[in-house]
Structure formats: structure tokens, C-alpha cells
Amino acid sequence: MNSEKTTPRGGTGHGVRVRRVLSLALSAVAVAAAGVAVEASAAFAAPYGAYTCKTGFVWREAVPGDQVCVSPEIRDRSAEENAWAASRREPGGGAWGPDTCKSGYVWRLVRPNDLVCVPPASRDQAYSDNYYSPYRLLAPASVPQGTIWTTTTQSPYNGGGHIFAKASSLWANTIVxxxxIYxxxxxxxxxxxxxxxNAGGGIYSSDPRGQEFAFLGPVGHTKPSTVIAVEQATGLVTYxxxxxxxxSFY
Structure with a gap:
């Protein structure tokens, strides 16, 4: 059964915690017995997938597929706002089409197509939750590859690295x-x-490496750090x- 359906609140309920503790304990024994490196145990750190939330947070679920981690109160508020959506729209539409909000309400915009009418404070909350999404994931380095790619060009004499990004299929004009993750x-x-x-949802440049976003240095690890990207318009975190x-010294 899909874990998102069996654990709709992001895996923080009492019963879920018990199952997680047992699962983690059994997994740790198996890893030790097999002599597997410590890094391999990361797979057990996110039992509900790459977007498992840290303790105290749950999936927002304001729109289908919304796995941004928020407080339980915000998730409950989002569900209430969905239920009240029709009553907060102007009957017959208005200047902004059929989804025009009544006076005192604005679009929530957990994603650009989220036109549920809410108080302005809820839209501000959605922006904040999208912004902080990477900090609330249990294992942010385990997120899947998205449509953003980075390249590092090392400076000579161990002088650090210039990092560039290219992207496609993003929401138009969104901030990334x-x-x-060290x-x-x-x-x-x-x-x-x-x-x-850009307006087409891409990040490109005349430079084939893409747009430079950071100068990082000096080089100090023989192992690579993971680069993750966050699309502000959705809160989606990807590798x-x-x-x-x-x-960063940019």
C-alpha cells in the first residue's frame, strides 16, 4: 500500500512513531550484521520516502502531491481553506476571472495554480513554508533528481569552484x-x-555551463557535497x- 495514503499526516502520529522506532531498530541490527557502512543507513532514515518530514512536521497537502513539510496546524488550516474556497470567491467571477476573490481575500499560491482564496496571512505563510522546505526534511540529500542540473568548474591551485546551473520545465519566472549537504x-x-x-520555465545562458550562482571554496573534501535546489513557487526540493x-563566499 502507498505510504502516502497510509500515513497522510507525514508519519508523526503515535502509532507511526512506534512502527518507525521498531523498523529503525531492526534495520540497525541488519546493517551491523552485514558490516554495511554507516552511510547506507540513510535509507532507513526516511521510511516514508525522500520527502519524509522531521519530527513535528507533516505534509501540507494543500493541493494534490503537496509534500512540503509544515506544522500540523498549517496542514489543518489548509484543509479548512479548501473547504471554504467556494464561499470566498466572487459569485459570477470578477476582474481576475472566475477565481476572483471577495474583498479581504487573496490567492493562497502554494503553487502558481493554487487559486484558493485565503486571508493575506495564509498566502504569506505559504511563501514562508515553501522557503523553509529543505530545512524540514529528515534526509534532504536523498531527494530525487529534478530538472535542475549543476556543474562545478574548479579554479587553479585549489582556489575553489564556480558553480553553474541549468534548468527546464520549471514554473515560469520562479526563484530557485x-x-x-556536506x-x-x-x-x-x-x-x-x-x-x-525565464518566462519559459528555463535557466540558461550563453555559457554552455548555465548561469553561475556561487563561488565556493576552497576545495577541502575528497568526498563531494550534495547540491539540492528549491523552487520557491512550489517548495519542491530536488537533487x-x-x-x-x-x-559559500559569493
């Missing part, structure tokens, strides 16, 4: 932020500056590559 698992750490997708550069 980048973070590092080889020791720490992070996310902010990596450089945000980039903005974007690796780099052997370290702290």
Missing part, C-alpha cells in the same frame, strides 16, 4: 535557491545566490548534482 550529512547550507527561471567545493 541552492543548498549544500559529506558528513550536515546542512542544508545556503550556496550562493538564487536564480530566476541538482554534487560539488567538491565547500563554504
Amino acid at each position: 535557491r541552492f543548498y549544500l 559529506p558528513d550529512g550536515s546542512g542544508p547550507w545556503v550556496a550562493g545566490k538564487p536564480l530566476q527561471a 541538482a548534482g554534487t560539488t567538491t567545493a565547500l563554504m
